[in-house]
Amino acid sequence: MNMNLEEIKSNYYEVLEVEPSATQQEIRQSYLRLKIAYGKDSLALYSLIEDSEKNDFLSKLEIAYQILSDENKRRIYDQNFYSTDKMDGFLGQPKAASLQKQQTPVTSIDRVPPMQDSFSGEDLLIAPSTDFSSEKATSQTLGIFEETSTAATPHAATQSIPTRATPVLDSTLQKLSKEEPLPELFVLPESWMGTHIKEFREKQGVSIEEMSSFTRISKRYLFALESEDFEKLPAAPFVRGFVTQVAKRLKLPFEKVTTDIMNRFSEKIKS
């Protein structure tokens, strides 16, 4: 399961049935309306929606509202998962890059929404002409997370990177945006833990400050992540985004890393 697709898919704006530009008042109104629609004894569900589906939706609604009703959380969410100016369709290909670079454009169809549950196992997102097993395809599809793919063409790189990075970060950029894969002498662990991230970060000579500046994740969170001090971290969707970003920066197999660490995260939180 591709965790990134999974994340992008759980679009809180869609859950709340509002536009990404919606005001707080619109969000609240829509939330209240949906609470009624999916509430106890709602006639509109009769014979079509089962209780389990209803409850699933209600919990999603609560999470979505919790995030979007808080300006700070909403901003982080927008930056990490939902960027209207950068994304062309739901699968999030940077518009300019996709036009310039892709020889075979990814046909992105978002989804036919019916009742799918973003926390369930199956992926509804499909991109028929894309082979997700190849690294290139992944970087195309997940362009929002991956500036390194644009670094292949220097022109594109100079266009896109300054919007994110400050001059101080030049050295980091070079370190992080090389096209080379992870050196083979690095032995990958079977199951990823926070300490492994630290280990690989240090092996590649990236300081926590550099990582923080580049990913825009606060140092506090990065420390907490590496030391698996999960209680200091925000809600799961954010953590998932953090792990993915960090792992991709470090050229780690980010799907595996994210899955493993999120499993540890949810276990710890539950206990």
Next chain:
Amino acid sequence: MTETNSEFFQTENDTKEAIEDTSGDDFLHKLNFSAHSRIKQIWAIGGGKGGVGKSLISSNLALSLARQGNKVIAVDLDLGGANLHTSLGIDLPKVTLSDFFSNRVPNLNDCITTTSIPNLGIISGAQDAIGITNLSSNQKAKLLSKVKEIDADYLIFDLGAGTNFHTLDFFILADVGIFSILPEPTSIENGYRFIKSTYYRKLWLNPRLRKIRPLVEAAMDPKNNQDIKTPSDLFKAVNRLHPDMGVALKEEIEKIQPKLILNQIRTQMDVEIGFSIKSVCKKYFGIDVDYVGYLDYDSSVWQTIRRKRPLLLEFPNSRVSTSIERITNYILKRYGHVKNIFL
């Protein structure tokens, strides 16, 4: 509930027949004509359950359109239960669809009975011929092909209850499909059943989706062995088995845009049910239902039925009358066609 069950089983049997029924292919061609000849527009009013106000809405929408200067023909397609003429306050027409089917009149235009209301005509359903409800595929095809010859700006189809394929096909054929629901579990259940049936039927009929017909057929049978229980399951199955068809299916699903009228509203909570249905349909079916309006519960309605007079004429200032006019204007503005001024 007996009625509900029998409808349900009939649907399942019909599904099998339709699958074996190759005349569906001919029907497809006829489906497209409304897209090409925009001179007249068909509005169909269905709803799955009896007594939800289909005839009331049909007759008054027709009246409202006619009073705005449009040439309107109301067609009673509740074959076997036709009483649109009564809602419009006219006696049983001498010529009905029975005569058309039995070739006693060659042309559908000859079936039109004029009314005392300017611009409004009616084609009555087959009132007397026993067994006429069981239209053959040929008869249906004949009717559908001749409908386009009717001289009018708007055709209003008053559909029967239930989800038999004739009813579904008339609804699918229409440019504007309106379903009426009451805020009651029985009506909502049948309303969803109606939407579900038209939804799958429309996908099944679509020539673009021919390749995935077997999957749509599976979805139509709730006990299918492919574990397709919801439209979402169908979509997943299509993407798994025919990844190239995913986009087409999505696009075709998005074209399904029924309009909802909630009838017999008593409280503000009832009004909200319309929005909830809209949201639920989006989640479950992936379709955009347009909640075009609601009608208050109003005792003037049964009085007009007793008096056999159209509501809009008998109580023009009642809330229901103004609501119907508002709904008409909304649909006209949003979905209505531009009259061909050269004709």
